[in-house]
Amino acid sequence: xxxxxxxxxxxxxxxxxxxxxxxxxxxxxxxxxxxxxxxxxxxxxxxxxxxxxxxxxxxxxxxxxxxxxxxxxxxxxxxxxxxxxxxxxxxxxxxxxxxxxxxxxxxxxxxxxxxxxxxxxxxxxxxxxxxxxxxxxxxxxxxxxxxxxxxxxxxxxxxxxxxxxxxxxxxxxxxxxxxxxxxxxxxxxxxxxxxxxxxxxxxxxxxxxxxxxxxxxxxxxxxxxxxxxxxxxxxxxxxxxxxxxxxxxxxxxxxxxxxxxxxxxxxxxxxxxxxxxxxxxxxxxxxxxxxxx
Numbered sequence: 436x437x438x439x440x441x442x443x444x445x446x447x448x449x450x451x452x453x454x455x456x457x458x459x460x461x462x463x464x465x466x467x468x469x470x471x472x473x474x475x476x477x478x479x480x481x482x483x484x485x486x487x488x489x490x491x492x493x494x495x496x497x498x499x500x501x502x503x504x505x506x507x508x509x510x511x512x513x514x515x516x517x518x519x520x521x522x523x524x525x526x527x528x529x530x531x532x533x534x535x536x537x538x539x540x541x542x543x544x545x546x547x548x549x550x551x552x553x554x555x556x557x558x559x560x561x562x563x564x565x566x567x568x569x570x571x572x573x574x575x576x577x578x579x580x581x582x583x584x585x586x587x588x589x590x591x592x593x594x595x596x597x598x599x600x601x602x603x604x605x606x607x608x609x610x611x612x613x614x615x616x617x618x619x620x621x622x623x624x625x626x627x628x629x630x631x632x633x634x635x636x637x638x639x640x641x642x643x644x645x646x647x648x649x650x651x652x653x654x655x656x657x658x659x660x661x662x663x664x665x666x667x668x669x670x671x672x673x674x675x676x677x678x679x680x681x682x683x684x685x686x687x688x689x690x691x692x693x694x695x696x697x698x699x700x701x702x703x704x705x706x707x708x709x710x711x712x713x714x715x716x717x718x719x720x721x722x723x724x725x726x727x728x
Contacts, residue, residue: 437464444494444683446676447471450541451548455480458495462487467494469679473558473703474696476549481700485693494682496689497696499562500675506650507563508672509665510630510637513652514567520634525564527628528613529556530620535585535596543585543592551594553580554703557614561602562691562699563628564610567637571604573698575717578706584617600706 436442437460445461447454447470455475461468468488474497475481488495501507514522529552536542536555543551565571580595597615604610622644630637635654642649653662673681675691682689705716 437461437466442466444469444679446679451554452476452541452546455484458484459487462491462493462495465491465493467679467683469496469498469676470696471498472500472562472696473549473554474693474700478697478700478704481693481697485697488693494679494689495693495696496675496679496682497691497693497699498675499559499566499691499695499699501559501563502566502691503672503674503678504648505669505672506639506648507567509668510628510639510650511567513637513665514630514632518635518652518654519630519632519637522568522630522632523608524631525568525608525610525629526612526631527560527564527610528625529560530613530615530618530625531556532620532623533617534624535588535592535616537589540591543589543594545593548594550703550707551580551585551596551598552614552616553578553595553598553600553706556616557598557612557706558699558703560614560626560628561610561612561702562695564612564630565699565702566695567628567630568604568608568610570695570698571606571608573602573701573705573718574605575603575715576702576705576709577601577715578709580707580710588617595710598706598710600709602702602706 444467447457449457451473454470458468458470541547578600581597582595585592585596596617599613602610624641624644626641628639637652639648639650650664651662652665709716
């Protein structure tokens with residue numbers, strides 16, 4: 436299709452191990468690309484994708500779709516207005532009680548997925564918290580992974596079913612994350628992004644164990660801790676596909692850019708490397724560089 440039809444734009448919604456080769460083919464075929472998350476299987480692939488898009492002057496957007504929710508846009512406006520002060524710590528996660536993907540076997544095979552819930556669910560939560568913090572550069576990460584339930588349910592399961600990690604940024608701020616496909620959490624789905632600042636906090640959570648959302652801003656007023664929703668919530672927001680098309684039509688850089696995808700991929704790679712070695716992973720100044728501490 437790419438060779439014969441020469442499409443202007445391509446949306447890549449394929450298993451993770453195909454993101455890099457198909458994106459590269461589409462870019463070299465002259466197309467702009469919206470690639471599903473995660474950007475790639477590792478930083479080496481992600482960096483090549485980003486470099487190629489830049490060299491060919493093509494739009495490469497990563498589908499971090501949760502950025503486009505009304506609650507996140509409201510949080511972003513509150514944070515940018517300075518109401519919560521300097522954000523110095525983020526706590527984010529996505530826990531499932533019994534959510535190991537079934538019916539599509541590649542999800543739980545490392546050679547096709549790259550990992551389990553960390554690269555599947557955690558990529559969204561990491562991106563959200565990192566984005567709302569202002570995209571700080573990563574200094575080091577520490578991670579741990581656990582495989583307690585998956586192999587009992589599926590014979591060829593070889594990825595983690597829970598992961599936890601800690602990210603320190605070059606400016607001294609930090610973020611912690613926990614994700615699972617299977618765990619004894621309280622509700623079927625627990626999702627949260629908590630941002631703590633010097634003058635307040637901004638917190639988004641799902642409600643009733645599902646995919647409805649609430650957002651709360653916490654502040655001290657006259658010595659009392661008060662909290663509530665932002666005074667103005669957006670009625671609707673563009674979705675990621677609308678944003679992708681708009682960027683192409685107006686020759687503007689997408690919000691979830693290739694550079695964003697690469698930085699999030701660095702965090703994922705570092706967490707998996709730390710979990711495998713038991714050591715903290717420090718990043719050097721190169722785009723995909725990492726060293727063990």
